[in-house]
Amino acid sequence: MSRPGPETPVETRWEGRFITVKQQGTWEYVSRSRGIHAAVILALDEGDDGRHVILVEQYRVPLKVRCLELPAGLVGDDMAGEAAEIAAQRELEEETGYRADHWQTVGEFYSSPGMVSESFTLLMATGLTKVSAGGGVDGEEIVVHRVPLAGIADFVAAKRVEGCGIDVRVAMLLAGGLLGA
Numbered sequence: 001m002s003r004p005g006p007e008t009p010v011e012t013r014w015e016g017r018f019i020t021v022k023q024q025g026t027w028e029y030v031s032r033s034r035g036i037h038a039a040v041i042l043a044l045d046e047g048d049d050g051r052h053v054i055l056v057e058q059y060r061v062p063l064k065v066r067c068l069e070l071p072a073g074l075v076g077d078d079m080a081g082e083a084a085e086i087a088a089q090r091e092l093e094e095e096t097g098y099r100a101d102h103w104q105t106v107g108e109f110y111s112s113p114g115m116v117s118e119s120f121t122l123l124m125a126t127g128l129t130k131v132s133a134g135g136g137v138d139g140e141e142i143v144v145h146r147v148p149l150a151g152i153a154d155f156v157a158a159k160r161v162e163g164c165g166i167d168v169r170v171a172m173l174l175a176g177g178l179l180g181a
Helices: 084-096 149-161 168-175
Strands: 010-015 019-024 027-032 037-047 050-060 065-069 072-075 098-110 119-130 143-148
Touching: 037 084, 037 098, 050 084, 050 149, 065 168, 072 084, 084 098, 084 119, 143 149, 149 168
Parallel strands: 037 119
Antiparallel strands: 010 019, 019 027, 037 050, 037 072, 050 065, 050 143, 098 119
């Protein structure tokens, strides 16, 4: 497939509430509708029992299985102009029941740039306090996992054996890059 030049017109093939299918020359891809993107949270919990990461597990319709992921949510889906940091704070509490005292924006990343234009802002949350059970909203049925970083590889392997999908962002925990491991 040849790469179209930047001057090649982009055609919208289909648009829904959250995604848009586009074509530029012979290249087909998907983007988020209305300019929304995602905030992804790397939530680290320091306690007397060591360093832990907060993960979530939820059913994902496209995969037809439960998926192990970092907490995340859409930025600007309900409020235009919403900041990624505000969305991340809301999503961390809704999904996991934790609040964070400290937030650091790591940067903007792309999940699958060959077929999706969606970006996400990765934020690190520390100084966690458990304030509720979490679990999401509107029937999301999110399961919250507080996983020791020292045992992350075994935890992910066990989830694979259970048939759980593993979000690619979990790979950074296995590599240790952001965590200084």
